[in-house]
Amino acid sequence: MDALITDLKGKIIHQLNLEDVKPEDIDDNAPLFGSGLGLDSIDALELIVLLEKNYGLKIENPEAGKEIFSSIKSMADFIKENKDK
Amino acid sequence: MSKRVVVTGMGLVSGIGNNLEQTWDSLISSKSGIGDITWLNTRHKNNLPVSEVKLSSDELVGLAGLTSKNGYSRSSLLGTVAAREAVRNAGIKNINEYRTGIVSATSVGGMEKSEVFFADFLKDNTKGELRNIVTHDCGDTTEKIADSLGIKQYMTTISTACSSSANSIMFGARLIKHNILDRVIVGGTDSLTKFTLNGFNTLMILDKDHCRPFDDTRTGLNLGEGAGFLVLESEETAGSKEIFGEITGYANANEAFHQTASSPEGDGAYQAMKKALEVSGLSIEDIDYINVHGTGTLNNDLSEGRAMERLFNSKVPLFSSTKAFTGHTLGACGGIEAIFSFLSIKYNTIFPNLNFGTQMKELTVSPVDKLKRNVAIDHVLSNSFGFGGNNSSLILSRYRQR
Amino acid sequence: MPVFIKGVGCISPQPTYNGQFLNELTAYTGEYFTSAEPDYKAYLNPALIRRMGKILKMGVASASICLQDAKVENPDAIITGTGLGCIVDTDKFLTAIIENEEQFLTPTNFIQSTHNTISAQIALSLKCLNYNFTYVHRGFSLESALQDSIMMLKEGEAKDILVGGVDEITQTYYAITKRMGFWKKNVEGHLSLAKANTKGTIAGEGATYFVLSQEESSSNYAELKDLATIYRPKDIEEIESELHKFLEKNDLAVNDLDLVILGINGDQRGDQVYHDLANGLFKDQSLAYFKHLSGEYPTSVAFGVWMGAKIMKSQEIPSGVILENANKGEIKNILIYNHYRDINHSIYLLTHI
Numbered sequence: 001m002d003a004l005i006t007d008l009k010g011k012i013i014h015q016l017n018l019e020d021v022k023p024e025d026i027d028d029n030a031p032l033f034g035s036g037l038g039l040d041s042i043d044a045l046e047l048i049v050l051l052e053k054n055y056g057l058k059i060e061n062p063e064a065g066k067e068i069f070s071s072i073k074s075m076a077d078f079i080k081e082n083k084d085k
Numbered sequence: 086m087s088k089r090v091v092v093t094g095m096g097l098v099s100g101i102g103n104n105l106e107q108t109w110d111s112l113i114s115s116k117s118g119i120g121d122i123t124w125l126n127t128r129h130k131n132n133l134p135v136s137e138v139k140l141s142s143d144e145l146v147g148l149a150g151l152t153s154k155n156g157y158s159r160s161s162l163l164g165t166v167a168a169r170e171a172v173r174n175a176g177i178k179n180i181n182e183y184r185t186g187i188v189s190a191t192s193v194g195g196m197e198k199s200e201v202f203f204a205d206f207l208k209d210n211t212k213g214e215l216r217n218i219v220t221h222d223c224g225d226t227t228e229k230i231a232d233s234l235g236i237k238q239y240m241t242t243i244s245t246a247c248s249s250s251a252n253s254i255m256f257g258a259r260l261i262k263h264n265i266l267d268r269v270i271v272g273g274t275d276s277l278t279k280f281t282l283n284g285f286n287t288l289m290i291l292d293k294d295h296c297r298p299f300d301d302t303r304t305g306l307n308l309g310e311g312a313g314f315l316v317l318e319s320e321e322t323a324g325s326k327e328i329f330g331e332i333t334g335y336a337n338a339n340e341a342f343h344q345t346a347s348s349p350e351g352d353g354a355y356q357a358m359k360k361a362l363e364v365s366g367l368s369i370e371d372i373d374y375i376n377v378h379g380t381g382t383l384n385n386d387l388s389e390g391r392a393m394e395r396l397f398n399s400k401v402p403l404f405s406s407t408k409a410f411t412g413h414t415l416g417a418c419g420g421i422e423a424i425f426s427f428l429s430i431k432y433n434t435i436f437p438n439l440n441f442g443t444q445m446k447e448l449t450v451s452p453v454d455k456l457k458r459n460v461a462i463d464h465v466l467s468n469s470f471g472f473g474g475n476n477s478s479l480i481l482s483r484y485r486q487r
Numbered sequence: 488m489p490v491f492i493k494g495v496g497c498i499s500p501q502p503t504y505n506g507q508f509l510n511e512l513t514a515y516t517g518e519y520f521t522s523a524e525p526d527y528k529a530y531l532n533p534a535l536i537r538r539m540g541k542i543l544k545m546g547v548a549s550a551s552i553c554l555q556d557a558k559v560e561n562p563d564a565i566i567t568g569t570g571l572g573c574i575v576d577t578d579k580f581l582t583a584i585i586e587n588e589e590q591f592l593t594p595t596n597f598i599q600s601t602h603n604t605i606s607a608q609i610a611l612s613l614k615c616l617n618y619n620f621t622y623v624h625r626g627f628s629l630e631s632a633l634q635d636s637i638m639m640l641k642e643g644e645a646k647d648i649l650v651g652g653v654d655e656i657t658q659t660y661y662a663i664t665k666r667m668g669f670w671k672k673n674v675e676g677h678l679s680l681a682k683a684n685t686k687g688t689i690a691g692e693g694a695t696y697f698v699l700s701q702e703e704s705s706s707n708y709a710e711l712k713d714l715a716t717i718y719r720p721k722d723i724e725e726i727e728s729e730l731h732k733f734l735e736k737n738d739l740a741v742n743d744l745d746l747v748i749l750g751i752n753g754d755q756r757g758d759q760v761y762h763d764l765a766n767g768l769f770k771d772q773s774l775a776y777f778k779h780l781s782g783e784y785p786t787s788v789a790f791g792v793w794m795g796a797k798i799m800k801s802q803e804i805p806s807g808v809i810l811e812n813a814n815k816g817e818i819k820n821i822l823i824y825n826h827y828r829d830i831n832h833s834i835y836l837l838t839h840i
Contacts, residue, residue, distance in 0.1 A: 017537040038534055041346060045594045053591040062289045128589045203581050210662050218663055222571055224625035237718050241631035242624040245603040263638050283584050284597035339610045339619035344598050473607025475619055
């Protein structure tokens with residue numbers, strides 16, 4: 001799980017071009033949107049692509065993304081639960 | 086600045102017709118142009134419905150009065166066809182008889198050809214036919230149309246996403262009011278491209294079925310291609326020509342809310358509509374019909390609907406979106422829909438908001454969903470709202486001599 | 488009522504962003520010019536910088552510098568001219584479409600590629616809800632933006648208008664246009680570009696903004712007295728005829744021009760008209776040029792207008808831009824004549840306030 005979380009943080013930083021952010025700066029449970037990292041709806045779409053491209057998981061409806069992307073932990077949980085289905 | 090700006094000619098080409106007459110026939114028989122992708126070479130063929138112009142680029146060449154399409158991107162061809170019809174329709178024999186200019190609009194210009202170029206260029210940068218990339222920029226599209234019409238005096242191109250050609254109409258009207266020109270050909274053009282198709286797809290706002298503007302179950306828009314141009318003249322220059330209507334109000338406001346989304350309350354839309362009314366000197370009771378932007382996306386229809394309810398104090402006039410006919414033609418939609426608005430005025434007809442079934446739960450109003458004839462229409466509000474929060478509204482009126 | 492240039496901001500290949508005025512010129516090597524960029528964190532919201540391509544950063548920063556210079560917080564309109572638009576992001580998205588065969592595409596590059604993003608981003612950073620336009624028409628982009636601004640000021644609809652010209656360069660754009668014979672082999676010796684007698688010019692980029700206003704003030708740079716455009720003139724006679732008409736309209740004789748700034752770009756083909764004017768109509772005038780510093784791009788004339796405005800205010804002409812007959816007296820009237828690839832020609836008149 002830890003490896004997945006570290007990997008995920010690295011990919012998010014790269015994809016969203018969060019230049020000054022390091023993986024250790026991101027709290028696993030902190031909100032990603034609004035406060036915390038302060039991501040917005042465009043970033044949400046980027047994360048949907050990130051999930052599909054790197055983990056083979058497709059989210060058809062952007063609204064469903066809200067729950068999944070609430071924190072790094074919730075994203076990791078989603079990946080773990082659905083990856084090999 | 087009391088010069089009146091009137092419309093003496095109109096021309097268009099879209100998925101529902103290659104000229105005004107065919108377009109009218111489709112509008113009154115609820116015949117949509119949306120269907121499967123045929124000419125665009127994309128993996129989304131059979132997946133995403135679009136409204137294609139039912140003519141190949143080779144076929145457009147003849148209609149555009151050209152002998153070959155060399156140097157003309159599809160957007161230029163569409164634009165030339167539509168602009169030529171408008172000029173003919175206005176009975177103009179000598180384009181330079183008066184101070185005449187062209188203000189066109191496009192979102193991606195000659196991208197349809199650039200995509201072909203890039204496919205070769207990316208593999209080897211000495212490859213790719215240069216003639217496919219020289220038409221890339223937005224200005225090229227307009228200069229090709231200007232050259233075809235013989236216009237030299239004034240030209241420019243506006244590119245503000247989906248509000249582009251509404252903004253052309255606004256700028257053209259102002260050029261006449263400031264006595265810089267007597268006559269301006271205004272409008273816009275955009276062809277389908279992989280760039281825009283994939284771009285909108287990444288935003289997840291395309292409908293895999295036919296779009297359902299202002300419907301509670303809507304899921305997105307369908308892209309379309311086309312071009313729509315109008316001939317604007319000062320009242321003096323128009324003389325005794327047939328006048329289709331008058332540009333009586335216009336406004337542009339920026340939402341500054343988010344790069345692609347409108348504020349849920351529709352502040353930008355509200356400001357644009359309100360300001361356009363102020364410019365026209367009309368009051369909310371004077372508006373007989375609204376041709377809404379109505380793309381069918383969750384975001385637009387909600388914010389536009391809310392803005393309308395706010396502005397009209399819940400006495401919202403009859404309204405419909407015509408995008409289920411033509412698809413969303415991006416840089417051309419302001420021009421095309423202004424033409425539809427003038428047809429509504431001329432024929433006292435409201436074209437239906439196709440595919441409508443269920444009223445949006447957030448609104449107290451529904452669009453007109455069946456063709457409505459014999460409606461007294463003197464003033465139409467036409468909305469075009471684009472990315473980057475660029476919101477434009479036009480007030481288009483029946484011309485009455487004072 | 489007159490229209491004044493109330494404030495300026497310029498990001499260009501020379502260090503011009505912090506108010507310096509071409510006193511120490513930087514000589515470059517390489518294939519083309521790229522901008523001397525400030526630390527953008529001083530001008531842009533750090534949370535948004537991550538998503539912004541170069542043209543956006545240049546545009547928003549230059550606009551910010553200009554507004555500060557004009558002491559204006561929220562302009563009544565934001566109007567941008569750009570000939571090529573956002574090509575960095577256009578390139579990225581198009582490349583992704585082709586290389587990934589239309590899969591796994593992400594929205595950011597698409598959104599940033601829409602040409603009105605520059606004006607939109609400026610509005611977003613200022614929370615400016617006012618009129619917001621973008622003109623994308625080659626070498627008429629700035630002129631259209633200015634025409635719009637002038638009309639708006641006359642309509643009484645606005646007090647301060649932020650208006651500018653922005654274009655960026657990419658390796659891709661350079662490579663493609665190199666095949667078309669646009670450029671010299673490299674930029675070596677560009678500080679004496681006017682003497683070059685070879686084909687091709689030098690590519691550049693930049694973002695230059697102005698605040699236009701009708702308010703009189705001793706801190707204004709100059710009056711933007713008049714502006715005219717000519718599309719594909721047939722020959723030098725047509726150009727001279729337009730110049731004469733322009734001067735007549737403004738009650739000026741050629742000798743009233745204290746400085747003429749020309750868009751000479753070192754390409755012997757396009758420069759012929761400038762040399763004809765320098766040896767003919769303007770043979771007795773003080774002449775200057777700017778594209779050896781800005782490079783050539785559709786809105787490079789904005790740099791020329793910026794230069795003219797700064798000269799008018801300081802009443803000094805930097806030595807590095809002088810072509811002929813350095814003016815020693817008072818500068819009251821500056822004419823700028825420029826063309827972009829012999830397609831879009833423009834004439835500007837700046838007068839002393």
